[in-house]
Amino acid sequence: MFFCSSIIFVSISFSAIISISHLYAGYEKGKDVLSNLSVEVKEGEIFAAVGANGSGKSTLLKLMTKIIYPNKGKIITRGKLTSLLELGAGFHADFSGRENIYFNASIFGLTKKEIDDRLEQIIEFSELRDYIDNPVRTYSSGMFMRLAFAVAINVDADILLVDEILSVGDQHFQAKCINKMKELKKEGKTMVFVTHSLGSAQELCDRSIWLSNGIIKMDGDTNAIIEKYIEETK
Secondary structure (H helix, E strand, O other): OOOOOOOOOOOOOOOOOEEEEEEEEOOOOOOEEEEEEEEEEEEOOOEEEEOOOOOOOHHHHHHHHOOOOOOEEEEEEOOEEEOOOOOOOOOOOOEEEEHHHHHHHHHOOHHHHHHHHHHHHHHHHHHOOOOOOOOOOOOHHHHHHHHHHHHOOOOOOEEEOOOHHHHHEEEEEEHHHEEEEHHHHHOOOOEEOOOHHHHHHOOOOOOOEEOOOOOOEEEEEEEHHHHHHHHHHO
């Protein structure tokens, strides 16, 4: 994970694809959402951030994508990054699903030829063929998620950031997404996964951090962290 500020020298391990050092981020004067946060994510890891609402998980992902910027600290990422953060982000409500595939994939840097070559597999994965030429304003939240995920996994990114967006899908498609993320892990892709679904974190992630009030309370084995998290938040 990662961040930047005035004259901070950061030692980054060769295996780290995301490096975050001494990160501070906040929206209210005198109050930090994230405070002196330092962590690295290794290439090929599926890495989870767990914690209560307001602990700073989603803020951390937004900082990684440079949607927002830190008050202090340094974030460094290596490779191409794609994200699934907010439902409908990167889509135009009046465009059809097909038009939005071209629109959204181009934001992630694909050429028209590259999108042409991947169009069928995107539609196939989304299971939205019967609705692909309808305006996305007519889509349910679950259909939005299907289309967004199908595009994100087909842009050849090195790093995939996923917020709670998967929680809006039906059980069948959630399982399909989890299985795809396991495939991407085998291909050496790196994923950062923010979730309240502790079962999904245990299924996917070997390593996690537990965020509490903007600081890392625990970093390590996912099962150990979740056991402790459940114990302390009963």
